[in-house]
C-alpha cells in the first residue's frame with residue numbers, strides 16, 4: 189500500500205469502543221505515523237464503552253476522531269457513514285466476543301459476527317467496487333482500499349499436546365463464538381476471490397491489557413483478587429492459551445495495513461503458551477508485588493493464591509491453542525515487543541491506577557442489566 193495514502197486515509201474502525209478496538213485507535217494516534225482520520229463505528233453493547241476513549245476524544249475529537257453510534261447490521265447507516273466520510277480503509281473489530289455468552293445465547297453472535305460482517309462487505313462492495321474507476325483502484329497492487337478483518341485463533345479448533353496453528357490449518361470451530369468467527373472469515377475471503385475486494389485477515393491469540401472488559405480471564409482475576417473474591421478456574425486449570433499483550437496485536441494490524449498483501453491471512457500470537465493455572469498464579473504473584481495481600485483488608489489475612497476456586501468446566505472447552513506466527517514475522521517484520529511478565533506487570537499496574545474506569549464500566553453494565561431486566565416494570 190502506498191504509504192502517503194495510507195497515512196492520510198480515513199479509517200472506519202468497527203467496534204472501536206471495545207477492548208482491542210479502543211487500544212487500536214489510541215495506538216494509531218500515539219504510536220504510528222498515521223495522520224488521517226478515524227471513524228469509530230460502534231453499537232455500544234455491554235462491551236463497548238466511550239470511557240475507553242475519553243483521552244482520544246478530548247485530544248482529537250474536533251479534528252481526526254469521530255464517533256458514530258451504529259450497528260454493523262444496519263446497511264443504510266453503514267453505507268451512508270462510509271460514503272459521507274469517504275472511507276477507504278476498514279478495520280473490522282466489532283463482534284460479540286465472549287465464548288461463555290455464546291454458549292448461553294448464540295443468536296447475537298450469528299447476527300453480529302456473521303450477518304454484520306456480511307452487511308459491511310455488501311456496503312463496501314457497493315461503494316468501492318461498483319464504479320469502473322474504483323474497481324481499477326482495488327485491483328491495483330498499490331490500492332489504498334482495504335478491508336481488514338480481525339479474527340481469532342479459535343477458528344482452528346483445539347490442539348493436542350504438540351503442534352501449532354498455521355494459516356493453512358483447516359478450520360474446526362467448536363463454540364458458537366468460534367463458529368460465527370469462522371463463518372465471517374470465509375465470507376470475507378469469498379469477497380476477495382469473487383469480487384476482487386482488497387481484504388486481509390488476521391487470526392490472533394488471546395489478548396490482555398488495559399481496557400479489557402472485566403468478564404475476561406485476566407481482568408477478572410485481578411479485580412476479584414483485589415476485592416478478596418474467589419478466582420474461578422475452569423476444570424483442572426490445564427487448558428492452554430497463547431497470550432499476547434494488546435498493544436502488540438494493534439501493532440500487527442497496523443503492519444498488515446501497511447505491508448500485508450490483499451487476499452492474505454496472517455496469524456498473530458505471542459509465542460507465549462500458558463496453562464490457565466499458571467496465568468492465575470502469575471497474576472497472584474504480580475499482585476503480591478504491586479499490592480501485597482497482607483496490606484489489603486479485603487483479603488482478611490489470606491494470600492491472593494488462597495482465593496483460587498475450581499469450577500465446573502465450560503462445555504466444549506478447547507484444550508490447547510498455540511499460534512505459529514512465523515508468516516507475519518517473516519513477511520512483515522512484526523514481532524511482539526512484550527513478554528508475558530512485562531505485559532502482565534503493565535496490565536496489573538493499569539488496573540491498579542484506573543479504579544475510576546473500572547467503576548464506570550461496572551456502573552454502565554449494571555445500568556444496562558437493569559434496563560434489560562426491568563424494562564416492563
Ligand SMILES: NC(=O)c1ccc[n+]([C@@H]2O[C@H](COP(=O)([O-])OP(=O)(O)OC[C@H]3O[C@@H](n4cnc5c(N)ncnc54)[C@H](O)[C@@H]3O)[C@@H](O)[C@H]2O)c1
Nearest residue numbers: 203205206207208231232233235236259260282283285395
Ligand atoms: N479479545 C481477544 O482476546 C481476541 C483475540 C483474537 C481476536 N479477537 C477479535 O477481536 C475483535 C475485538 O475483540 P474485543 O475483545 O475487543 O471485543 P469486545 O467485546 O471488547 O468489543 C467488541 C466491540 O464491538 C461492538 N459491537 C458489538 N456488536 C456490534 C454491532 N452489531 N455493531 C457495531 N458494534 C458492535 C461492541 O459495542 C464493542 O465495543 C473481535 O472481532 C474478536 O473476535 C479478540
